Amino acid sequence: MTQYGFRLFAVDLHLGMKPAPQKFGAAEIPVAEKSAGLRKVDYLATAARDVGRRLNKTDTFGLTVESDDGTSATQGRAVSMRFKAAAVAGNNLEMLLEHGLVNSDGTVIDPRDDLADDIPLKNKSTLHPYRAILVCNPESSRALVAVEARGNSCPIVSVIRGLNKCSTDNWRLRVVAHAVGEAAMLKFIEEASVKRVNFDKYDFETDGARDKREVAMSVYTGIEDAVVKEAAAGWVKRGFTKIRNSMADKEAESANADIEPAKRTRMSREERAEARRVASEAKRAAQETRVLDNREYAAEAAREVRDAIYLGSAEDVSIDFNGVGVEFVRGTENRTVTPSSVFRRYTYWLGAGFVTTEKFNLEAEKTARGLLPLVQGLTLD
Structure with a gap:
């Protein structure tokens, strides 16, 4: 439906x-x-x-x-x-x-x-x-x-x-462009309750892709909700900064268009092939860099949240997690925020x-x- x-x-x-x-x-x-x-x-x-x-x-x-x-x-x-x-x-x-x-x-x-x-x-x-x-x-x-x-x-x-x-x-x-999404997500985090925090430890392939999950742990706690919310809000701000710096808002561009798009310049078959090759290489290089950056950022975020919850407590959790996600609930609305969440609409x-x-x-x-x-x-x- x-x-x-x-x-x-x-x-x-x-x-x-x-x-x-x-x-x-x-x-x-x-x-x-x-x-x-x-x-x-x-x-x-x-x-x-x-x-x-x-x-x-x-x-x-x-x-x-x-x-x-x-x-x-x-x-x-x-x-x-x-x-x-x-x-x-x-x-x-x-x-x-x-x-x-x-x-x-x-x-x-x-x-x-x-x-x-x-x-x-x-x-x-x-x-x-x-x-x-x-x-x-x-x-x-x-x-x-x-x-x-x-x-x-x-x-x-x-x-x-x-x-x-x-x-x-x-x-x-x-x-x-992108003005409302960040404000909406931050307001949601502010008003929501932390349902649980999920930690993961993954093994990775040589190309940076996740291979398998080695350890998974869920924490139900209200002790450090403020710290957890602050961390999640930081992930949201970083996510929207990346969006604004790396991609256009096609809906906003189309809505703001005052004239119909101009006709494309005709290209020869060889020119089209070369343009596709250059674009493909640039996309692949950007993807590799993005995967590595996200992986390092997620690992650092997992350590910070783990330490905020367990540092100084009777429990000793020394696992080097490299993934973390926070499940929030506001009324009937449930959303999970991670350091690598893709924030769009x-x-x-x-x-x-x-x-x-x-x-x-x-x-x-x-x-x-x-x-x-x-x-x-x-x-x-």
Whole structure:
């Protein structure tokens, strides 16, 4: 059964391509073109009005040109969307939309009627309903957008580019990459209880890959919870620092795109082969370095947590563990954090099965309000 939930994204408000962010409740715009005078507007009210004018009108983002022989997909990662409703509720903008990928192939059939005509899906979009809510403080220039997640699907690109496309005054929301994930994980660790600490000792292959587990030990303790939480928070901060330094946030880049991607320069077969070879070698070298760094860091983290729990106690645990993980629990939410955890998107799950719009908006706003002060002023992308 599909899991329903939401993901949070930090957004700044800009007028066109101007770099200075604007306050959501008191954004300034020229009174007239080329005028020095300014008037203040409420972005939420303006966005709700603009979306209302484009209800049920479809926008498609990411279309590319089909290859000469007509065999390649015409859209790559193209998506289509249309807004179904938008309304201001307090300091929130609640939205209903439909979103889906442009299909490269496929056929729609009627399973109950063999005589019904087939409908080819190539170059057509299959839309599904989603909810989103923008949560802000009127005096702040950074807000949070909660976008519904269904399994792995979360249409942040459609929400942001759809809002920007609707704007008659050229207001532009810009997604701040990786700003919410770290804040969400740190808040989770702060509020959660330590369920157990798991230590491991692994043997490794010559290439650095784990071979077998030699020793495993679980510790149920509340004595050093503060120290354990501090260690786990450090792993989270390191993990997000590595993400920001080593990889782009493709969702943020796509959501912030103001023009469609340019066509790729044609390369000869030899040039493509050489480019692939160079990229493959660089990737392999980076992977080897990353594996070694993670292995050394995990071993050091395991020693620090082991010493924090057992140093000075009656028990003597002198095993040189090289792996450690902390299991946290907050209500019904369970997560395990390790020194080598890959921190990407943080999804707040609401249940297995459809969630009412009322519950979605209530839970999303409550969570966003708790994180909103933590993401103000951060420049993480």
